[in-house]
Amino acid sequence: MRLLVLGGTWFVGHAVVTAALNAGWDVTTFNRGTSGPDVDSVRAVRGDRAQPADIDALAAYGPWDAVVDTSGYVPRNTLDVARALAPVAGRYVFMSTVSVYLDWPVKPLSEESEVLYCPPDAGPDYGTDTEDGPTQYGYQKSGCEAAALAAFGPDRTTVLRPGVVLGPREYVGRLPWWLRRVAAGGTVLAPGSPDRSIQPVDVRDLAAFALRTAAEGISGAFNVCAPIGGATFGELLAACADATGAAPRFEWVPDDVLLDQGVRQWSELPLWRTFEGVWRVDPSRAHRAGLLCRPLAETVADTWRWLVETGEVNAHDRATEIGLSRDKEARVLAAWRASGERTG
Secondary structure, eight states: OEEEEESOSSSHHHHHHHHHHHTTOEEEEEEOSOSSOOOTTSEEEEOOTTOHHHHHHHHTTOOBSEEEESSOOOHHHHHHHHHHHGGGBSOEEEEOOGGGBTTTTTSOBOTTSOBOOOOTTOOTTOSOOOTTSOOHHHHHHHHHHHHHHHHHOGGGEEEEEESSEESTTOSSOHHHHHHHHHHHOSEEEEESOTTOEEOOEEHHHHHHHHHHHHHHTOOEEEEEOOOTTSEEHHHHHHHHHHHHTOOOEEEEEOHHHHHHTTOOEETTEETOOOOTTTTOBOOHHHHHTTOOOOOHHHHHHHHHHHHHHHOOOOOSGGGGGOOOOHHHHHHHHHHHHHHHHHTO
8 A cells, every 4th residue: 555644743643654654555744844753664755735836746756545634624725635636546534523513522423413514615714613612623624524525525535533532642631641640649639420431542543443444445434432431531540540650549529519610621631521422422333344442541551651751741732721730639629628528
């Protein structure tokens, strides 16, 4: 297989490139070279996907059996890129998100759920952000899906909609924050209930599925998540303790107390969100098509190993939004204990 990866140096793209090389594929990457070093053994083509001349020059390196686009965020640009590559690539695998769904994160979802409307030629300003509802990011990704379909057609297009992606090299910092907090020990504020079901997918499993769809010519849209009910928040934090060798005391604070204390969902306590739909994304279509998900404990352990071995500190803008300060954690725990005493 000859594969072109748009992106390919950071997280999802890096995992796709690594998996393809391990499978013996011939891999070309296309990026500006600003986000990190290229993986060894790839043919690295430098350029900006927003520059038509750079895309035309890239197309001359083809043909490829498939393209995996991990860096498409603006519909109009994705349409231009996909149209330029359609004559020299057999399949377009677009890395999208569950945020394209109208009801994310409030209601349970399947691939039949309604997606946000965005035209394939929309610019970067299309869409709006709604509190606990649709986001501009979701609108834009939906338009990118439409752009890929418009350029390659439904028979040559695969759309992958992952939910939360975890694993080594995670730049958002959700799992790294929990690992570092648990490693610090002491009393750790744990959100809601330990029995809350979660379904993050390991980045390496997402990459393997992307390559499977490319190799086997699998078309359509797929929610790429671990099975519903396959893991719990309590198991996640226990795995963090096991991986780090720490012995913290987890104090589970009810959702309503956290909300009353102004704890921001999803960011101050990563992966905690109270809406029913967050962890009720049906991935059965992807699993029938060959998605395999490793145990969450393996993802946690490998991420900790990566953190220890590399000492990497997240430099991505989104990472600065992640995490609860120790002062605020102490205040919330104190309020919870006082409330418990008042109510007997």
